[in-house]
Amino acid sequence: MKSIQEVASEFKVSTRTLRYYEEIGLLKPGRSISNQRTFSKKETAKLKLILRGKKYGFSLEEIKEMVLLFDLDRTGIQQLERTVEYGEQKMLEIDEKIAELTQIKSEIQQLHTLFSEKLTKLKGEMLDE
Amino acid sequence: MKSIQEVASEFKVSTRTLRYYEEIGLLKPGRSISNQRTFSKKETAKLKLILRGKKYGFSLEEIKEMVLLFDLDRTGIQQLERTVEYGEQKMLEIDEKIAELTQIKSEIQQLHTLFSEKLTKLKGEMLDE
DNA sequence: TATAGCATTGACGTTAACGTAAACTTCAAG
């Protein structure tokens, strides 16, 4: 069980951010006798997922859905089926994102090649003078 | 040359968004005689890059740097060298993002497998009754 | 020529995701 400061510095976020994530239902840390937040392994795992999600452009609202995978008591069959479906859909979305990133990379790559050649040529011209 | 409405509906953004992108220096459409914005191929290409960049979580400020690759007169050697370096760095960043996405996917994959098994088991139990 | 439909430039409004400050409590160290 970690304190809010420990978690904050471990993940390089502010304590305000952690409280905010609790406020909007993303995290659900426990409480000590003196009412201080305690973060279990599960919560830090969730936080890791949240931060990774943010890094590639999901809103906290979207992330919330994904994090629910960690929280819900998946007892009923219907619940489980929905969860499984949801997971499949998310994986498809991720595949799309990867494809787009690859696309962007190749565009940059082209520009890069273009400029590199231009540069080589320019340097050559300098030697000619 | 396309009008603002043509571009807006083609890319499914608002005209306001296009004006905003001009306001912050991302796009630089030309003007018709009657002062109406005209979008060249280059501008729409830039817009495409902008929207793709947004989709995976770059801020407009970050995107601005990337879009500059399209705009600058790359005449001087120093400029070109900087540009080439910048492009290399960006490609590295993209590789990182792809790696993280792959990581997220595998985490979801694990949860998915877990729940799928649970589901299969539950369904089996139902038949046993 | 009047009217409808798109364009323009301000300028103020809105929302997400926190930052920051105030007022208070709790805990560990001297």
Next chain:
DNA sequence: CTTGAAGTTTACGTTAACGTCAATGCTATA
């Protein structure tokens, strides 16, 4: 026991990325 660091809640402030509205201009067509 006091003092300082870290915790709590409450609440107002801030910034990016637009939305929305008002006032106005061009222009094609009935």
